[in-house]
Amino acid sequence: xxxxxxxxxxxxxxxxxxxxxxxxxxxxxxxxxxxxxxxxxxxxxxxxxxxxxxxxxxxxxxxxxxxxxxxxxxxxxxxxxxxxxxxxxxxxxxxxxxxxxxxxxxxxxxxxxxxxxxxxxxxxxxxxxxxxxxxxxxxxxxxxxxxxxxxxxxxxxxxxxxxxxxxxxxxxxxxxxxxxxxxxxxxxxxxxxxxxxxxxxxxxxxxxxxxxxxxxxxxxxxxxxxxxxxxxxxxxxxxxxxxxxxxxxxxxxxxxxxxxxxxxxxxxxxxxxxxxxxxxxxxxxxxxxxxxxxxxxxxxxxxxxxxxxxxxxxxxxxxxxxxxxxxxxxxxxxxxxxxxxxxxxxxxxxxxxxxxxxxxxxxxxxxxxxxxxxxxxxxxxxxxxxxxxxxxxxxxxxxxxxxxxxxxxxxxxx
Amino acid sequence: xxxxxxxxxxxxxxxxxxxxxxxxxxxxxxxxxxxxxxxxxxxxxxxxxxxxxxxxxxxxxxxxxxxxxxxxxxxxxxxxxxxxxxxxxxxxxxxxxxxxxxxxxxxxxxxxxxxxxxxxxxxxxxxxxxxxxxxxxxxxxxxxxxxxxxx
Numbered sequence: 001x002x003x004x005x006x007x008x009x010x011x012x013x014x015x016x017x018x019x020x021x022x023x024x025x026x027x028x029x030x031x032x033x034x035x036x037x038x039x040x041x042x043x044x045x046x047x048x049x050x051x052x053x054x055x056x057x058x059x060x061x062x063x064x065x066x067x068x069x070x071x072x073x074x075x076x077x078x079x080x081x082x083x084x085x086x087x088x089x090x091x092x093x094x095x096x097x098x099x100x101x102x103x104x105x106x107x108x109x110x111x112x113x114x115x116x117x118x119x120x121x122x123x124x125x126x127x128x129x130x131x132x133x134x135x136x137x138x139x140x141x142x143x144x145x146x147x148x149x150x151x152x153x154x155x156x157x158x159x160x161x162x163x164x165x166x167x168x169x170x171x172x173x174x175x176x177x178x179x180x181x182x183x184x185x186x187x188x189x190x191x192x193x194x195x196x197x198x199x200x201x202x203x204x205x206x207x208x209x210x211x212x213x214x215x216x217x218x219x220x221x222x223x224x225x226x227x228x229x230x231x232x233x234x235x236x237x238x239x240x241x242x243x244x245x246x247x248x249x250x251x252x253x254x255x256x257x258x259x260x261x262x263x264x265x266x267x268x269x270x271x272x273x274x275x276x277x278x279x280x281x282x283x284x285x286x287x288x289x290x291x292x293x294x295x296x297x298x299x300x301x302x303x304x305x306x307x308x309x310x311x312x313x314x315x316x317x318x319x320x321x322x323x324x325x326x327x328x329x330x331x332x333x334x335x336x337x338x339x340x341x342x343x344x345x346x347x348x349x350x351x352x353x354x355x356x357x358x359x360x361x362x363x364x365x366x367x368x369x370x371x372x373x374x375x376x377x378x379x380x381x382x383x384x385x386x387x388x389x390x391x392x393x394x395x396x397x398x399x400x401x402x403x404x405x406x407x408x409x410x411x412x413x414x
Numbered sequence: 415x416x417x418x419x420x421x422x423x424x425x426x427x428x429x430x431x432x433x434x435x436x437x438x439x440x441x442x443x444x445x446x447x448x449x450x451x452x453x454x455x456x457x458x459x460x461x462x463x464x465x466x467x468x469x470x471x472x473x474x475x476x477x478x479x480x481x482x483x484x485x486x487x488x489x490x491x492x493x494x495x496x497x498x499x500x501x502x503x504x505x506x507x508x509x510x511x512x513x514x515x516x517x518x519x520x521x522x523x524x525x526x527x528x529x530x531x532x533x534x535x536x537x538x539x540x541x542x543x544x545x546x547x548x549x550x551x552x553x554x555x556x557x558x559x560x561x562x563x564x565x
Contacts, residue, residue: 023536023547024447025490074446077463 027068028075034061035084042091048099051092058088112168113198119161120203123210126154131217151218155228158207158214162235165203169242188249192256195246201259204239208266215273219284222348229274229352236267278348285340289331299355303362310366317373329374333367443497448537451491453484461491468519476524477506492537492544498522498557500544505531509546511557525559 038058045051062085065072073080079087133147183191195201211232220228243260250256279297286293293309296302309332317325349355451459457471470489475481489503499512499519507530511523527546538545543561546553554561 024538025450025536028447071446 024071024075027065027071031061031065031068031072032076035088038088039091042088042095045095045099048096048103051095051099055089055092058085058092108167108171112164112171116161116164116168116203119157119164120206123154123157123161126150126157127210127213127217130154130214134217134219151220151224154214154218155224158210159231161203161207161210162231165200165207166235166238168198168203169200169238183249191249192253195249201256201263204263205259205266208263208270211270212266212273215270215277218277219281220277221281222278222344225274225278225281225348228277232270232274239263239267275352275354278345278352278354282341282345285345286332286336289335291328291332291336299349299359302349302355303359306363307366310370313370314373325374329370333371337367441497442495443493444495444539444541445493446539448490448492448539451489453487453489455485457481457484459489459491473501473510476510477503477508490535490537492539494539494544494557495541496557500537500546500555502527502532502535502537502546504534506535507531509535509555511555522557523559525555527553527560 038054038061041054041057042051045054065081069081072084076084130147130150133143133150136143211228215228243263247257247260250260276297279295279302282302283293283295291309293305296305313325313328346355346360350357350360445464449461449463451461453459453470457469458467459470460467470484471481473489474483474487477483487503489501491499491501493499497513499514500509501512502509507526507528509525509527510521511525512519513522514520528548528551532548535546535548538547540554543554543556546555
């Protein structure tokens, strides 16, 4: 203990000798340089531990230069000795707050990342189960119920994962919403590293592919598609804000820039898949009632295909049996068109500008025309009325003639 | 006649008294530390903190008889409490003492310090003196010269 005290005294003595033989200018310059060094270390500190060490160095510097306080007070204009250390300490506090926030956000990211991983596995399983059930041609009530339940779960799960991914992005990079072009290359590098370590781009890509795959394996109702479209709009708008800045962050990384382009493409695919899902679901509605039509992917193709199908039925009318024609008409018009397509899908198609009012009128006119062919207006009753009138007339004249004959015979008898 | 002389003398004393300029004192012109000034290509030394500059070429001519010797050199300058500037440079034998004048620095004194030239001089403010350290040697200066008893 005594030795340590002596050693400390010796060091202090040497230091003071050193200072006393030094130029005042050198002391001030040395102090300024050390303060600058500490400020630099503060801005570059990467952990709370590192920050604590810097705080200790600041205290050490204060002790070392306390003997020159008077000189420094005069020379550090417009600062002074105490102000300089107050500034450094405030720098430590600000950075410490940053690290506390970063630690909270990092913990949040870890939790979110685990949840995303869990949902990735779950979604994959659900998609596979749905695909198996969809492939089953002979679905019973139980299978359909199970399928519907799986689709509902998967949809909720996909939405949840989207929100988690956006949550990760949000937690990782609050600064990404600011002007990225003003960030230093080191800061950009940090953001890029955080994105990579949390597989953000991969998760976004996986999510988009799963959405497309979900649409592939399911047949949805307009309300489901509306919900998916709403989710897509939210995902797209949020990603666009981040994506633009990420392009800047990854400007000098060709591989990552390509990944961002791939994500843009996947978003476009998802959008196309949603549009196609509506057409496929309509086609599926007809197929359920054994009306098999060719693919259609637009309002124009839809109109052409429906009118083509009806025209074919016109041609075959009289060739096929009347029962067959009526059965196809009933399946098409009554069980599909008036039951599902017209009330559920047509408003969706028109709202989303996938079908024009003109095209809708064209199809409706065709359906009416078809009805007139299959079920022509019944005028048999007119014939019955005419026949009845003729019969009444005939009977009238017959009775009249008979009575005349009877009268003549009576007259002869008399 | 004597009365007239006394009267004239009285008027003279009164006039002298009324013409005396206003003096603010005490005043402290001391800089806490020396400034180390890099000389630019045109031979000017510029002090940023106190915002003044001056042509240093005549000083180098005075010291080394070469007005181009200033190139790539640094001069050290400090001002004492009385407002005199002490200027020297590595290789100089002297410390020059200047006072400010109308748009110029006017030499007050030239203090010989080392016949072989200073190697690494530094100037410190040690009110009321200026301390000159050159290696292990220390000198204490006033505008008049070296304070021998302090050396």
